[in-house]
Amino acid sequence: MLNRRSVLAVVPLTLTAALGAAAGTARAAVPRAARAGSADAPADVPRSARFDLPWHDFAPPGTVLRHGAPEEVGLDPAPIRAALDQVAAWTEPDPTTGHPMYSGQVSLLVHDGVVVAQNAAGYALRYADQQGDLLPAAQWIPMRTDTIFDLASLSKLFTSIVAVREIQDGGLGLDDTVAGYLPEFATNGKAAITIRQLLTHTSGLPADPSPALWQYPDMPSRVKAILDTVPQNPPDTVYLYSDLNMLSLQLVLEHLTGKSLDTLVRERVTGPLGLRDTMYNPPASLKHRIAAEEYEVGPGEPQRGLVWGQVHDENAWAMGGVAGHAGVFSTVADIAVLSQAILNGGTYRGHRILSEESVRQMMTNYNQKYPGDSHGLGFELDQRWYMGRLDSAATAGHTGFTGTTIVVDPLSRSVALQFSNRVHPTRNWGSTNAARRAVADGLADAMAVRAPDGRRSWYSGITDASTATLTTTVTSRRGAVDVSWTAFVDTEQDCDLLVLESSTDGGATWQPVPMTATGTGAPTGAVASLSGGTRSWWRVTAQLGGSQLPPSGASLTIRWQYTTDPEYTGRGVDVTGVRIADARGTLLDGDRDPGAFIASGWTLTSR
Structure with missing residues (x-):
């Protein structure tokens, strides 16, 4: 089973809330150059390409995938x-390890119904043995965009x-x-386990x-072994990702319908959606298109x-290649259609599956x-x-042990697929999570973030493991000093932090300044730092x-400091509309005087 690192949820949000919220209604896009600073960036950014204007409903049900350049959307x-x-x-050998991250890979990116990128690299077949000795080059099979992968989980x-x-x-x-549904499942204290708990891995x-x-002699004994499983924990007391949940669900579905799981999947999913390359137990005639494994x-x-x-997972293989937890083979193109059907609210080309x-x-x-x-059904x-x-509280996905990944982001109506045959020739070459994140990051970074009212922003x-500071100095006059600004924060919750600090001795020492943020998903009350985010701008x-104040007439230094931990940065932080004032009036208008800031790790975006 793949190692999994848990992260804190950004906000407690269900898709029902995300897709039904009145907040986040469309605002007019502001014509400005893309923040990434690329010379290729489109000058005018449509609302659909705004990372900071998330959608809160399904895509139009008639949305059908088409190929196009990123600039088109x-x-x-x-x-x-x-x-x-x-x-x-990463398909090339690394000098440190002597082997690549994976033999080959195929990636596909979708945004707003458009396949904006599809890429194949490396080899579907490359190695002669488990030690990584190469086959003769004439026997290598290049990876193709229509290569069929064992999807695993x-x-x-x-x-x-x-x-x-x-x-x-x-x-x-x-x-x-x-x-x-299956009375014999009740053995060994499992009588209270529910269908919901199987689907959410809380059984x-x-x-x-x-x-x-595979160590049992025949199918009846294997089915009995599933039914006789002894629980590791009482139901609904702990989350534990389990293949046995889906194997058990398979038995329920087959008993309930009188049909095998592969028939049910064909009738209710792959057939209606026209997924011709998605199947259990692919025929030998397709072997030349299938990525080799371990x-x-x-x-x-x-x-x-x-x-x-053949299916890589040994337990699925023992179940004849048709199992609740593994066994499906497919291409990135077919899974993109399935993903778009999810974004469309369960329908594609007029065929509704849910x-x-x-x-x-x-x-x-x-x-x-x-x-x-966090887990849905x-x-x-x-x-x-x-x-x-x-990533967001509404972003859905799954990974497969063989190297497959699906990410479906309803907030941006995007899909990121990254399939590799990471287990060819062995499962012991390490994690491919960096590749999984890379394609998702590339698509996220391609979307624009625009400050309200067309202002410039410090971005x-x-x-990972870095610190950026944005510093300015004003002259203290009398009484309390108010600082206000507008912020876009997309960071790892409670790990990558934006803080406000002040200094009365020219930066030799610093004091934290509590902040209060308002807006969709903003933290409640005064906080020491800002993190997480809901793809919306906050007033802070x-x-x-x-x-915290120096004597009247002395210098007061204020800085915004953004610090990341060793893993998983988000889109980052924007600060705009800075205003520093006291009872006598404005001490600094950041929009009018951007030269008053000293930036380290921050960039002033263009209009």
């Missing part, structure tokens, strides 16, 4: 190009869609017990079957040799009692460790008095 192409160049470079989304469709149609109850079941299912020849493994064209309310359920956080493990939510700068988008105020 108002995006800056430079960050996208840089991201794709980076993930392509992305398969859970297909199982979940079928289950949610059954809930929608009244055949399955979300809060029904599993044992109500208490262990992560994987033990012994592994050599299973080690002790304790089934001796399968090179896994290529109602809008069912899509909201899939993307609403049912795990608020487990901070950092199938989709993971708010996981910055792979969603990168597209800091520093990298602060007041200095007492020991």
Whole structure:
């Protein structure tokens, strides 16, 4: 099972709130050069390309994917190009490790219904053995944009869609017990586990079957092993990501409908959406298009040799290649269609697979009692460790052990897909999370952030483990000093912080200044720092008095300091409309006098 790093949720937000909020209604886009500073950046940015004007409803149901340049939808192409160049470079051996991050990869980016980038690099087949010895070059198979990948745990989304469709149609109850459908499941203290808990990984079941299912002699004994599983925790007491949840759900769905899971997925998902390259157990005739995987020849493994064209996951293989947790093969193009159907509210090209309310359920956080493990009915939510700068409380996605990643961001109507065959030739070459984040970051950075009323803003988008300061000095006169400004904050919650500080001795020592922010999703009350964010601008105020002030006529220095931790930066921070005043009037109007600031790690955006 893939290592997972939990992060704090940005704000407690469900998709129902995100897609139904009255706040965040469309405002007119302000014609200005893109903040990223690229010479290729479009001069006029449409509302749909504004990162700071999130959508709060589904995309138009008639939205159908088409290919186009980033500029056609108002995006800056430079960050996208840089991201794709980076993930392509990771197919080459690293001088330190002697091997690449992955043998090959395919990425696809969608914004506002347009496929703005599609990229393939490296090789679908490259290695001769588990040690990484190369095949003869003539036998290498280059990666293609239509390469078919073993999706691994992305398969859970297909199982979940079928289950949610059954809930929608009244055949399955979300809060029904599993044992109500499968009485034999109640053994070993599992009688209270519900369908909801399977879908949200709060059932208490262990992560994987033990012994592994392939160690049982036949299918009946493997099914019995799933049913006889002993819980690791009482239900709804802990979040534990578990393949057994989806294996159990598979058994419920098959019992309920009298159909196999692959038939249900074909009838209810891939068929209506026209996903011709999405299937379980692909035929041998497609092997030349399938990304090769691991050599299973080690002790304790089934001796399968090179896994290529068969499901990689051993438990799914033991289930005949059709399993609730793994087994689906697909391309980035097909998964882009599925993703757009989700953004459209459950429909694509006139074929509805889910109602809008069912899509909201899939993307609403049912795990608020487990901070950092937000989960809908199938989709993971708010996981910055792979969603990168597209992350928000409403962003949905999933990863697969083989190297697959889906990120669906309804706030920007964007999709980032990054598929690799990271387990070819071995699963032991390390994490590909940097690549997962890179494509999401590239798409997020291509969107514009614009200060209200067309003002210029000071922007800091520093990298991990960095500090940026924006400093100005005024002359104190009499009484309290008020500081106000407008801020856009998109950072990792409680980790990457924007603080306000003051100094009365020319910067030798600094004192923190409490701030109060107002606006959509702003922190409540006075706070020492700002972090997180909801892709909206906040009005921020602060007041200095007492020991924070120098004698009348002396200098008062004020600075904004933005500091990041070692991982997962967001879009960064904007500061604009700075005004410093006392009872006698304005001491500094930052819009009129940008030269009054000393910037380190900050850039003044152009109009």
